[in-house]
Amino acid sequence: MIWNPNKECMSRDEMSALQGKRLHKIVEYVYHNVPFYRNKLQAMDIRPDDIQTIEDIKKLPFTTKQDLRDNYPFGLQAAPQSEIIRIHASSGTTGKPTIVGYTRKDIGIWSETMARCLTAFGVSRDDIFSVAYGYGLFTGGLGAHYGVEHLGASVIPAGTGNTEKHLKLIRDLGITGIACTPSYALYLAETMEKIGISKDDIRLRIGAFGAEPWTEQMRKEIENKLGLKGYNIYGLSEIMGPSVSYECQMQNGSHINEDHFYPEIINPTTLEPLPLGQTGELVFTTLTKEGMPLLRYRTRDLCSLIPGTCDCGRTNVRMGRIQGRSDDMLIIRGINVFPSQVESVILSLPEFAPRYMLIVDREKNLDTLLVQAELRQEVFTSTFDTPAAVDALEKKLASKLKSVLSIAAKVQLKAPGTIERSQGKSAHVIDNRKL
Numbered sequence: 001m002i003w004n005p006n007k008e009c010m011s012r013d014e015m016s017a018l019q020g021k022r023l024h025k026i027v028e029y030v031y032h033n034v035p036f037y038r039n040k041l042q043a044m045d046i047r048p049d050d051i052q053t054i055e056d057i058k059k060l061p062f063t064t065k066q067d068l069r070d071n072y073p074f075g076l077q078a079a080p081q082s083e084i085i086r087i088h089a090s091s092g093t094t095g096k097p098t099i100v101g102y103t104r105k106d107i108g109i110w111s112e113t114m115a116r117c118l119t120a121f122g123v124s125r126d127d128i129f130s131v132a133y134g135y136g137l138f139t140g141g142l143g144a145h146y147g148v149e150h151l152g153a154s155v156i157p158a159g160t161g162n163t164e165k166h167l168k169l170i171r172d173l174g175i176t177g178i179a180c181t182p183s184y185a186l187y188l189a190e191t192m193e194k195i196g197i198s199k200d201d202i203r204l205r206i207g208a209f210g211a212e213p214w215t216e217q218m219r220k221e222i223e224n225k226l227g228l229k230g231y232n233i234y235g236l237s238e239i240m241g242p243s244v245s246y247e248c249q250m251q252n253g254s255h256i257n258e259d260h261f262y263p264e265i266i267n268p269t270t271l272e273p274l275p276l277g278q279t280g281e282l283v284f285t286t287l288t289k290e291g292m293p294l295l296r297y298r299t300r301d302l303c304s305l306i307p308g309t310c311d312c313g314r315t316n317v318r319m320g321r322i323q324g325r326s327d328d329m330l331i332i333r334g335i336n337v338f339p340s341q342v343e344s345v346i347l348s349l350p351e352f353a354p355r356y357m358l359i360v361d362r363e364k365n366l367d368t369l370l371v372q373a374e375l376r377q378e379v380f381t382s383t384f385d386t387p388a389a390v391d392a393l394e395k396k397l398a399s400k401l402k403s404v405l406s407i408a409a410k411v412q413l414k415a416p417g418t419i420e421r422s423q424g425k426s427a428h429v430i431d432n433r434k435l
Helices: 012-033 035-043 054-059 065-070 104-121 139-151 163-172 182-195 216-226 339-347 377-383 387-405
Strands: 084-090 098-103 128-131 154-156 177-180 206-209 229-236 241-246 254-256 261-266 280-286 297-303 330-332 335-337 352-363 366-375 410-414 429-431
Touching: 012 035, 012 054, 012 280, 054 261, 065 098, 084 104, 084 139, 098 104, 104 139, 104 206, 104 229, 104 241, 128 139, 128 163, 139 154, 139 241, 163 182, 177 182, 182 206, 182 216, 182 366, 206 216, 216 229, 229 254, 330 352, 335 339, 339 352, 339 387, 366 377, 366 387, 387 410
Parallel strands: 128 154, 128 177, 177 206, 206 229, 352 429, 366 410
Antiparallel strands: 084 098, 229 241, 241 254, 261 280, 280 297, 330 335, 352 366
16 A cells, blocks of 8 residues: 655656755745755855755755754744744754754654654554553654544554553554554463453454564564564654654565655765665755754664665665664664763762763563762762662762653662773763663
8 A cells, every 4th residue: 555656756857856846945945944954055155046856965064963962952943933833853972952843834844754654564543553652752653643633543542651550442443553763562362361452352454563662573573573564664853753764565665755854864074965775874854844953863773875766666765774873873762862961961960970871671571771970989988888868869860861861760879980981982872782
């Protein structure tokens, strides 16, 4: 099934022509409405009329996470506040979230592109679909929710937590589809076994999984334990949210909604564009977004682009599986976590030396984060006299970390000099997950 054949099955010439027109329009839009971009373009002696075809995108500047942080909160917003009907936010590298505003048109496009994804997975109006991504500032919950409604299926806004009740609803309501992180899907399967529900008792047949890295091995395990077929969905709040790309029944790469999100692959060191098929850093330009359009946004995700018509009939370029990051960001339970965030918290507390280690693991199919932090010598001497003092300081650091990271971390206090030093670039992360 294809939701929008006119856009998902366009010829390459038609798509390129459409992208060129939309690129010119969005460059003109940001030139007149976003001082940040106008100043950048003027410094490069570029005017909107210099951008006529999609090939001209190479003339444009890149946008980075640092640019979003420097212009916090609304410096990159193009639409007037009176036109912004929703605001989402993602975590930032220093505790400042990335603020993303959406106009009514943006929400409509998001809903439509999400309907494309769901249709590719095999969802129809007859399905009952549970959305178990987090609702709120995170884009996953409401992004999937609006897509299910736009398609015309029944949506269950389950959110996260209360897993046993959720499973009973899956059984009793005959829920046929679910959107969640792959690790939560495995946790659902474990809880099913615990409370005595088997995959034969439920009617799940489709899973839309994203927001964190996952492997083919995890896919097979989820499919086997829940009795469904699992599909990858990709997105990031800076560009839109879930629905930037999606797998189809062929599961041979994820189709990019490239009439709205133009992809490039660049060498992360030289910033030069790479040919189709080569692995590099994924870059997106939003071609139709009104609230906060971005030009050549560096996602830091490493992957390749797959050209050619898919066996499903779609002609949109596909992206391969994400192979890593060109920065040090971690994705833990769907939340972006930077070691620099942890460092900023530790340095704000006088009890700690600037030495720390993040240990990421996966227990019972859920990600865990352990933060080891070295105490200063004078604090170590006094604090370790009583267990109560140790416990109080661990809780203090854990509380502050949760307020910045938006996820809970276990804290372990370390004696001075006990965290391993490096003579080269400091290593602050041990990731034991098999991703």
